[in-house]
Amino acid sequence: MKTHQFEVIVVGAGGAGLMAALYASRSANTAVISKLYPTRSHTGTAQGGISAALGNYEEDRVEWHTYDSVKGSDYLGDQDAIEFMCEEAPQAIIELEHMGLPFDRTPEGRISQRPFGGHTNNITGKPVRRACHAADRTGHMILQTLYQSCLKNKVNFFDEYQVVELLMNEGKAVGVVAVELLTGELHVFHGKTIIIATGGHGRIFEVTSNAYAYTGDGVAMVLRKGLPLEDMEFFQFHPTGIYKLGILITEGVRGEGGVLINNEGERFMSKYAPTVKDLASRDVVSRAIYEEIRAGRGINGENYVYLDVRPETVNKFSDVDGRTNPDGTPYRTSGEDILKKLPDIIDFCRTYLGVDPVTQMMPIQPTAHYTMGGIPTNKYGEVTQADNSTVPGLYAAGECACVSVHGANRLGTNSLLDLVVFGKHAGLKAAEYSNRTEFTPLPVDPGAEIAQEFEKLRAGTGKETSFKIAKDLKRVMFDLVGIYRNENDMLKAVESVRELQERFNHVKIDDTGRIFNTDLISAWELKNMLEIAEVVALSALNRKESRGGHSREDYPKRDDKEWLKHTFVTKKDGKLSIEYKPVTITKYQPKERVY
């Protein structure tokens, strides 16, 4: 087994991992290990924007961004962390621009901003332009810019290496074990610090906007070490996924004036969110779509509604809403304008639906989109436990982490902000720690255990296939732990997931070779998803209230007396146990959430 040594080891090469690597590499020898080429990472699919109260078109304030995020989180976000993120936001965006990120521009040459769900002027309650954008490929530009900057900084990359185990010794994180896809060989990476930045796990759901790679590898790896996972019941269903395929249609479409329409031709969001309407928080809009479908007002009685961004519709409803340009004139758009602002969305719709959004409406349904929960950290990316103690040498950032800035529901554009701000601080903190500590020795025989586990998986002779088990898992999670949840369904879900875990013990791999064995890696990813799905279902079953993305039919109200607290799940000897930790409140006392 080859052994490598670096002071800082980053697992994952999306926005958070690259940001961490960029900042860590300024003062520490840093390596990034990724199962994909970095530019294939899921950050690249983020579309609409990244938020910061720059106020480039109209007045905006950091406090408004903070309050909107607290409210968006349904008061489950830790307010000290949210304050930190929103205060850091303007500087973070400016730094990205200084790295060359090609943001769209205002007529004055500043970074352009657009409205997004839940972003408001706190005095008028009206939408505010806060999402900084590069057309509808903002994530793509962030990912490219960070990768380019890392190359410039000579960061060491190990591309197409799948990390499979976290190594701990003396209570500290000291390394990871990874499979090199090309050769099938195991490598040991010895580090002073490990930063996990492996993204989310939306692939546990049937209809999702998430990439195949989104299998929660880092989160599962941490769980297996007996460390806790936080708030795993909170998963965001984005309101506008392409019907059946789940491909994301950015909220930026509604930011540009698009509206949701039911089978009766009604713009139904004005019933559910009278003030900001189609720009309410994602959980609110997703539930509204389901209510419409349940009431028989889905298009042709099917499980979808329309998203309409045709210029005539946008102009009509802009008048209804009294939307104006920064100079006070009525807001007007044209087909050409839409094409310029949303080129990728139009391309997706033309390719996958044969629908042209400039002249036709888009069929959409909610799609599993974002993991609010994850590996608990403080605002410096240090991994924490329920008693707030940290795990020396271990850091996490981005979607796999739970700071918690998103609480029960993330605001659109705060994910990109999260990974930039906390990726940076995790990188800085890890480098600082590395500079003042020596290497802790690796555990005895590192990688031996995992090597054995892989050999066992490779030699399986059972009748099960990972394809079939994965299909069943996704169906169970989407149907029973989806947008609306209840006791019976979730009991069934927990039981089903455990049955699927048992079936996985009898899985047979077709490909027993060494070179580029994606069959084996897919099975490993499935194992991770099975472990995570159990935590998601159990956390959800135990939370007997409705809050943000967690909507229970049997407990339809938020219950701050009992449930204003974070869920912490740990696994010992194969059994999950749950404890809770209070939410940090600074200035914003919980109140009813109305949009």
Added chain:
Amino acid sequence: MNVTLKVFRYNPEVDKKWHYESYQLEAAPTDRVLDLLERVKGEDDGTLTFRRSCAHGVCGSDAVRINGRNMLACKTLVKDIGENITVEPLLGLKVIKDLTVDMEPFFDNFREVMPWFVNNSPLPEDGKERLQSIEDRERFDDTTKCILCGACTTSCPSFWGDDSYLGPAALVAAHRFIFDSRDEAAAERMQIISETNGVARCHTVFNCTMACPREIQITKAIGELKMAMITGKLD
């Protein structure tokens, strides 16, 4: 509809030589070619090897040759191709296994052109962003779309002939920075792409433009680089 999916197969641990295998599938016209590959792998033969991630044309993992043309398997629908679909690995790069090729030479060429932002001038005194007009931003918009899938470079006869030719994707990256009004390293990059393995090897075949799944006007971008090389001006 009934589809015959013919796939290039090569497993270096087993096969002495590559071959093709055919699979019969029932497919919907709106199925992606990637969906078919996934089904074959999941239900029929787990050894079938290909890369994929986002599955909607943004991450650039699954560029392959479909019926002879470079495309993303996730952005190509059955109805666009018909009932006989042949999938092969990209040309000009070494096959690792089945549809996966060695992307290293491709990324090496990308790294050659200094694909990163250079501006060593003092930052604006107000601590804010560097200003750029809408027109200046528009100037290089097209080449910011590149996802490094490799479809262009591996469709280029000059690259097939000699992989030391930087190739369209690397030149697109160079263009993105050279025409960015904020960047200060245009001269250095022009030097790099003016050498013998640079723009001079482009013979305006347009294969790259045809192959690009992001519809970047690659041949035009390379043309602009050639013009800049000849005139010494960036217009």
